[in-house]
Amino acid sequence: MxxxxxxxxxxxxxxxxxxxxxxxxxxxxxxxxxxxxxxxxxxxxxxxxxxxxxxxxxxxxxxxxxxxxxxxxxxxxxxxxxxxxxxxxxxxxxxxxxxxxxxxxxxxxxxxxxxxxxxxxxxxxxxxxxxxxxxxxxxSGNPVPAATRIDARSVPRAYTPQAGGGSINALPLRPDRYALDYYESLEGMNVQVADARVVGATDPYTELWVTVKPKEHPSAGGGTVYGSYDSQNTGRLQIQSLGKAADFPDANVGDTLAGTTAGPLDYNQYGGYTLVAGRLGTLQDGGREKETTRAASRRELAVATYNVENLDPSDDTFAAHAAAIVHHLGSPDIVSLEEIQDDNGATDDGTVAAGRTVTKLIDAIVAAGGPRYDWRSVDPVDKADGGEPGGNIRQVFLFDPERVSFTDRAAGDATTATGVTKVRGKAALTHSPGRVDPSNLAWENSRKPLAGEFVFRGRTVFVIANHFASKGGDQGLTSQYQPPARGSETQRHLQATAVNTFVKQILAAQKNADVIALGDINDFEFSTTARLLEADGALWSAVKSLPEDERYSYVYQGNSQVLDQILVSPAIRRGGHFTYDSVHVNAEFHDQISDHDPQVLRFRP
Missing domain, CATH: 2.40.50.140 (Nucleic acid-binding proteins)
Structure with missing residues (x-):
């Protein structure tokens, strides 16, 4: 970065x-x-x-x-x-x-x-x-003007004036009515917050996020949930420091900057309004610990999605990722991995194979006490799928061969689309593993979905691993244009439609098929992207089975939000024998090994 x-x-x-x-x-x-x-x-x-x-x-x-x-x-x-x-x-x-x-x-x-x-x-x-x-x-030596206190009472509930997507620059500031107007009216002034709860963990750039409104859409982990475009979290504020980077606290979500944090109020491109502290509060541990979900029972199939953030053989996070999969996820039967890089990472020399990367992770899982997973994937065309240049990220299926089998059917390649046919009256893929509609312009410079056929206790389960186009380039929440434009979602809408169409083809061949579409969707459970994935009842995002304060897999600018999802077909949802868990092991912690939290679905096929 x-x-x-x-x-x-x-x-x-x-x-x-x-x-x-x-x-x-x-x-x-x-x-x-x-x-x-x-x-x-x-x-x-x-x-x-x-x-x-x-x-x-x-x-x-x-x-x-x-x-x-x-x-x-x-x-x-x-x-x-x-x-x-x-x-x-x-x-x-x-x-x-x-x-x-x-x-x-x-x-x-x-x-x-x-x-x-x-x-x-x-x-x-x-x-x-x-x-x-x-x-x-x-x-010299003059008293500094007293810091204006920013707190729950001073920040208005309404976020910003609306301009139909136009600029709010020329509108008169109304600091008593709109939060962004209030912060703008303090631009450059000496301000302070007191006993502020951390809602965005310390990042590598020595920044963190706090809220002055701890009761505003609180998450179970002490953060602030982002649950709607129309209900912004107005109490969030970025904190930087004018002091030494080494003196900046290593804070997790749910901690508190106790006492007074004070300094000038700045504005930057990476978070908008930012308190640049000449005086930092004392870090008070909130007791947040990394979560552990239970292992699946003998009759349950456990399916997980986990974005491992540009993993390549040179990284030092393999043991930590393995520990997360084994000890915190309970060694799921199937793990969809996103952002597996090729065997030499960002080196741009035409390498696309990822066998070394995946094998190193599998060996680390065994060393951590987990199963020896088998794996399937399809190598991309060099530099065709976006991500870090030279990295050739792709999705990979890990599966525990002691619990589940993979049905290999004429493995596809980067440009060959898998289709749906019938075998003995049941839906089947023409290529397994295979890619979903890879020539569709929806996937231009983006990861193509990976589809595979699995069998658990005699029942076929179709799994589609996704990594949709990122939100890069969207206007920020503090943009001068309100509401801000989300230009990146145009491509995700096309991608969601393509996946939904493919799922419908499976369901047309077998109405009661167990289908799971999962991965880093890069969009919210309430978004149009999610609605297009769910269109006509073909899929349903199972994260919505959780209480609202648990619905998040990613923390961005102090907003705990859903980006990673597991969507299920009607047969799985109607069966009622499923549980869902967003396992918070990364996004809320300063020592995260990925910026995403893994998701786990357990159900009885």
Whole structure:
């Protein structure tokens, strides 16, 4: 992944766009008389002084950023105006290490700019800055303006004004009505949260997420469930630190940053509004432990899906993945693995075979006390299935030959579609393993579904392993465009329709067939993608059998959400003899070996 330190561009006289960031200057630079910070920030998301030179803007330094490509400092006017919509803080972009300290009273002259993290094509809001500054330190050791407390009472329940997909930039801020307006009215100011519960574990970039609304859609693990496009979680806030990375806490979901966490409120492309802490609360352990599901009984077939996140032979996570499969998942009879890379990982030399990768995992499972799984897969065409360049990720079936058998039928290849026929009056695949409709444009630069026929206690079970197109490129929840566009779902809708069509072909040949479609669907259980998979009753997402506070497999920006699903045919659902478990072993923990939690379905065929 690229660094999360976003590039800062100097102010330009015309709008500028690059792949990493944009600085937008409206019109040609003009000169403005001495103004106050709240004048610069104004009552909308875009400064009325954008593109203008301002002189002798005064304030107290509240935070200094000396690292990354966005060096500078925040300053705040200690004499606020009476308008709650106007922020009293602003970021001064110096490009090099600032020569100021917290508590300095400064006078700044420079150009007001609107910087768009991620570039204008990202749809992100802009951050008001003073760039190319001339800074004068007037005095030092001054009291820092008191931090504004952000809490459950101050953050409105409504998330954002709606603009029919248009920009909200020009709308007057209503911080008493909308959460995003409230945060925007504090942009650049010194803010604080108290005893904030962690809802997004510490990541490799020394960031975490908290909520100031612990009662807002709480998950069973202490997080915040994302259950609807129309009910956003307004209490979420990203936390970074102005201190040393080594001093940042290793937090899990459900922990608490006890006491006060305080610092300037920033905005970035990787999470929107972010409290950049000069003072961090003390980590209080919430006691969250990795979950364990029960093993299947003799009469139950256990089927799991597990995204192992770009696993290749050079990784050091094989033993940990094996322990998760054996000890936390109960050694399921069938495991659909997503993101198995080829035998030399990201090396782009035409290698597509994954035998070394899979065998290394199987050996690790045996060493952990599990069964010696057998496996089936279909190698992709080189560089045709997306994912990390050179990695050639694909789905793989592991199965325990002591419990279940695989029906091999003229194994397919990367470009040959498996079909449905009848054998002795029952549905059968023409290729097992085989790929589902691989020439369909729905799968362009994306993983093709892997289908296989299994037999458990004399009953055939069809399993379709999926890894749908990612959400990459969608506008963020804090986008200037509301509601944000989800352009990536267009391809997933086509993919869902293709899988649904294939399942219907099986059910047309055998009405009571046991069919399971599972994997990293990269979309929510309430999404149109899920509805298209379920169309005409062909499938049903079994995650909906769980209580709402347990429905999640992934945590993104403090939202616990469903991306991984197991969908079942009517015969399995009507049978009623099934249990479902989202086994939370990764997504809520700072030491995760994958960003996905595995899912397990147990049923009696």
């Amino acid at each position: 690229p660094s999360k330190s976003s590039a800062r561009l100097a102010a330009l006289t015309v709008a500028a766009v690059c792949s990493a960031a944009s600085t937008v200057v409206i019109g040609s630079p003009a000169h403005a008389a001495s103004v106050r910070v709240h004048d610069i920030q104004g009552t909308t998301r875009v400064s009325p002084y954008a593109g203008q030179q301002v002189t002798d803007v005064t304030g107290i330094v509240t935070g200094v950023r000396t690292y990354g490509s966005s060096k500078g400092f925040w300053m705040q006017d200690p004499a606020p105006d009476a308008d709650p919509a106007t922020s009293e803080g602003v970021f001064v972009f110096t490009s090099s290490t600032p020569k100021v300290a917290v508590g300095d009273a400064v006078s700044v002259s420079g150009t007001v700019s609107e910087y768009v993290p991620g570039g204008t094509s990202s749809g992100n809001q802009s951050l008001t800055e003073i760039t190319r500054p001339a800074v004068t330190v007037v005095s």
